[in-house]
Amino acid sequence: MARKKIALVGAGNIGGTLAHLVALKELGDVVLFDIAEGVPQGKALDIAQSNPVEGVDATMAGGNDYSVIAGADVVIVTAGVPRKPGMSRDDLIGTNAKVMAAVGEGIKTHCPDAFVICITNPLDAMVWVLRELSGLPHTKVVGMAGVLDSARFRTFLAEEFDVSVQDVSAFVLGGHGDTMVPLTRYSTVAGIPLPDLVKMGWTTQEKLDEIVTRTRNGGAEIVGLLKTGSAFYAPAASAIAMAEAYLKDQKRVLPCAAWCDGVFGLDGLYVGVPVVIGANGVEKVVEIEMNADEQAMFDTSVEAVRGLVAASRELMPK
Numbered sequence: 001m002a003r004k005k006i007a008l009v010g011a012g013n014i015g016g017t018l019a020h021l022v023a024l025k026e027l028g029d030v031v032l033f034d035i036a037e038g039v040p041q042g043k044a045l046d047i048a049q050s051n052p053v054e055g056v057d058a059t060m061a062g063g064n065d066y067s068v069i070a071g072a073d074v075v076i077v078t079a080g081v082p083r084k085p086g087m088s089r090d091d092l093i094g095t096n097a098k099v100m101a102a103v104g105e106g107i108k109t110h111c112p113d114a115f116v117i118c119i120t121n122p123l124d125a126m127v128w129v130l131r132e133l134s135g136l137p138h139t140k141v142v143g144m145a146g147v148l149d150s151a152r153f154r155t156f157l158a159e160e161f162d163v164s165v166q167d168v169s170a171f172v173l174g175g176h177g178d179t180m181v182p183l184t185r186y187s188t189v190a191g192i193p194l195p196d197l198v199k200m201g202w203t204t205q206e207k208l209d210e211i212v213t214r215t216r217n218g219g220a221e222i223v224g225l226l227k228t229g230s231a232f233y234a235p236a237a238s239a240i241a242m243a244e245a246y247l248k249d250q251k252r253v254l255p256c257a258a259w260c261d262g263v264f265g266l267d268g269l270y271v272g273v274p275v276v277i278g279a280n281g282v283e284k285v286v287e288i289e290m291n292a293d294e295q296a297m298f299d300t301s302v303e304a305v306r307g308l309v310a311a312s313r314e315l316m317p318k
């Protein structure tokens with residue numbers, strides 16, 4: 001069987017890390033596309049030279065013309081600009097909406113059968129632009145945010161409980177912004193929901209509230225430390241988990257920015273919800289029940305996403 005082709009649009013911090021992870025996990029051959037001359041070519045060559053050391057086989061190529069992504073099975077999009085300290089994700093919309101429009105056209109022309117994962121911020125609006133301009137089915141275009149936000153939540157919870165990250169599962173829903181909704185009732189340690197762990201005395205409600213706040217600000221915490229850009233290792237690992245679920249038909253249940261039309265009371269909006277990812281892309285949206293508090297937080301998050309989509313619509317080529 002021929003190796004799969006994975007196209008990475010954007011060869012910056014996340015793009016380079018994605019390429020390295022694809023090689024290490026032998027998910028397929030990689031092409032990197034970027035407007036910066038030499039950058040995708042240089043990163044491709046560097047990673048190709050690490051493959052003999054790692055004992056993995058994957059070809060690595062880079063280019064500045066969209067034709068390099070032709071026939072890709074998976075496209076992961078990070079093109080655009082990241083945050084600097086003091087910026088919110090939403091401040092990026094003016095630049096990144098136009099970049100997404102160009103990327104969407106490129107995908108439409110060169111690889112209309114691909115499974116597309118968007119990472120560029122502001123995520124929920126950018127995945128909408130990418131879908132609109134690419135014209136792909138909604139089930140084949142998703143946004144990565146929930147896997148990362150949940151991983152941040154899991155990291156802090158595992159530290160608090162002093163247990164393996166493997167035994168902590170967590171759900172963060174809603175938009176990828178300050179209004180994201182970490183769902184404590186659906187987050188567990190070895191199947192025990194967090195509210196029960198508070199009752200059992202493993203932690204306090206105050207500590208849990210602090211962890212929820214730290215999760216919401218997880219991206220800003222790293223931007224503040226790095227000063228020159230935003231997180232890239234965990235975002236790349238999260239997108240790779242989604243790509244792997246598709247390529248290997250794993251049918252993983254992951255929180256992603258997925259198209260909600262007739263579910264969660266929505267009538268056509270990309271927002272973070274649990275979905276099943278398999279060989280057909282988004283195979284199912286898992287419509288969990290929310291209590292009144294959770295629903296109120298989700299509704300606030302949905303309104304924030306609607307505002308960003310409306311702003312993006314204004315920026316689209318007419």
Ligand code: A3D
Pocket residue numbers: 009010011012013014015033034035036039078079080081082083092096099102119120121123144145148176229230231232235
């Ligand atoms: P960075 O290292 O700056 O890489 C972005 C790359 O995009 C650069 O190499 C640019 O040259 C390239 N680029 C710019 N315009 C174009 C274009 N028109 N076509 C092709 N390439 C272009 O950023 P990064 O890799 O750290 O982050 C990339 C994006 O991911 C940013 O928008 C971040 O905000 C976003 N991000 C999202 C998350 C989520 O959880 C959703 C997490 C972290 C970062």
